[in-house]
Amino acid sequence: MTTALPRRRLLGYGVGSVGTGVFSAVPGLLLLYYLTDVLGVSAAVAGAVLVVPKAWDVLLNPIVGAASDREAVRTGRRTRLLLLGAGTLPFLFAAMFAVPADSPGLAAAWAGVAFLLAASAFACFQVPYVALPAEISADPSERGRAMAWRVVCLTLGILVAGGVAPALTDAAGGGRAGYALMGGVIGLVMGTAMVASTLANRWIASRPGPRPLGLAAALRTARGNRPFFMLLGAYVSHTLAVAIMLAGAPYVAAYRLDDYGLTSAMFVCMVGPSAFAVPLWRRLARRYGLVGCYVAALVLFCAATVALFPLITSPVGVLLLSALIGVCYAAVQLLPLSLLPETVHADTGRTGHAQSGAFTGLWTAAETGALALGPGIFALILAASSFSSSDFETPVVQPDSALTGMSAGFTFAPAALLLLSVPLLLAYRRLAALHRRPEEAQEHAV
Template identity: 70%
Template structure:
């Protein structure tokens, strides 16, 4: 991190501005959580769609987002150069997303084929609206202050708000579904209520962040030029590769939670309890991780958290097979503490990568970088249900509808247990070499830049 005279003398950000920015993350946390947690189960066990078709219906819309997010990122940078703000795309996403979210859980008719097509279409449109909000929103921390410590403060507030959004989405959405009697009506009511929450927090954030000045460079870059310029940032892409594997691990666990609760712990209602235990420790853990990272190093703490998450996920397997609810909930709490670090430290390193890259290119392309980052995150989070659906299909899982549940074979129970525990653990461990590569590349770039400044 570099500090110039402006950064040193610029005043700290007031809490009102930190709150105004971060509250939007309640909405992004909800949308990042609820579809991954409930949409696959909604398709297979409420609408009667086969696991293979349901997985495809959830993965295909996100494949489009891999293309869309970088486009939105470049468009956001062009808007920033022309107007000095990123507000238009933020507003578009904040208005459209809540409506489309409710539509995902309001499937008409009784045909499984129609249900799969409806959910896939609504999910594609909702994910596109989410990109319009999320990409410029994630770009704002790089511009919220010239001071690295204040950018870190903004990220800490944001991750706490994301954690609260995850808690609202993952903890309350299944409760609303169950309280409304389950089935189609329960999911439809949940979609409307959660959509209203998203609308309030996201529109509030759009209004509260209009003061943030956006300066992406001396001239607007087209999509190809922006991505070509960003591609030279090797440390960023090493960090991104590590984060993709971590996002995928978390997404697989999200998709598997209702199945683990229903078929291994014999109580779908434990989905909410598992989620509360996973998310509740995250909020107080975020500032603790921030202090530890400032003292011992961001990458070192990041690696410790990923390794601990892998260990906790692997330990869930025997706890689930034994049906030990206290052990499962305790391990979920440990994963929550680690997940707080994964969120905070990965996203804290992105703005600094943008600032470091501006020394190389002359363009602080926050939109281009966050477009690539959110595309990868979106793809990984979407691939999670697809990967878990593939595990179910390979282990002979039997789809059912809400009124006619079926007994699963032993192969399906083993498959969903492995998919919920050992598979995410393996993905976390594989992410560590890329994280260490990021540390080495970033240090090499810092030394090279310092050498140029002294000449």
């Protein structure tokens, strides 16, 4: 019988997600707005600044995953890569929001290079960190407990990103000084959480074996796991939807609700309920199944997003629907991350390898790409709808086409992507049954 993991170890793992939640959310939430409305960078160029560094990360993450597995085979731990990422990311994050140049072109170049380096440091932490749940316990229920703690801590990180970061910027007067202060403070919080988690997780033994694989061999090993790729497709689709909404939130607050400060309120209303919804979704999943609850959450999330469009100028309506979205957001974080370790474990019998780093390298690469592409898509929507960029001292009045574009981009575009996740998830359920041992597949069908 497997011993239950003590809470201190669950917290030690989960606290790392405070840092990952911050970095996943803040650039998507604030960097595009910082470039277009503080530094005067055009929407198209600003979108490229956000997409290009993350495109590099899509290539880097599988390499980091294979390197993490090789380190684990040699040393039995994934600590060195975790420490490398946790130790360097805070400084690079602060540099993203401390642009010294006055020229929009130079400002875009500085922010782009800093973001590329920060994204690379994040990959060094994120990829081995996501691999740990598959190794934290041999008991699926204990792995599920670890994921619940992770999602709660992830929620706290997103609260810091969406609630504290814009408030810090406003408190320092906005503009360059406000964003520079925010970058330094939030970077410190993020780094503290990630270093603490790295040190707390040294007890986890990583034995991917039986031998270290190079990148090409690791990808060949992962390629036959069709359920994994269906689950990944569903996760990427709704992550892209969330990324678009993250990028659009400051614009909706500033131009549709006429109060940039409501950016923080929108995120508090969304993320606050999601923390309390995690145990609710765990209970529902035990009763009705992970996939069934996942599909229900996606459909409800989509309905709430569409309902935002006619209420986009009503602060009360936007905040109430943000709270409902937060309940759904808890599910679309908890449930796929609970399915991921089990999908990796189920593949071990087929390949003879438990290369969790290879799978998480692919997973985080796709997630990173989606988080980067979201602001890029929203920037394209702004550009297509004739949005006018400005600097902080000389704001401009936006045309009606831009207001309509940002409203539709914040609601209808994410809703379509949320719906796209549903057939992919149903395909995952069918393939996962076939992927199990024959007797398990027969039991699942019954």
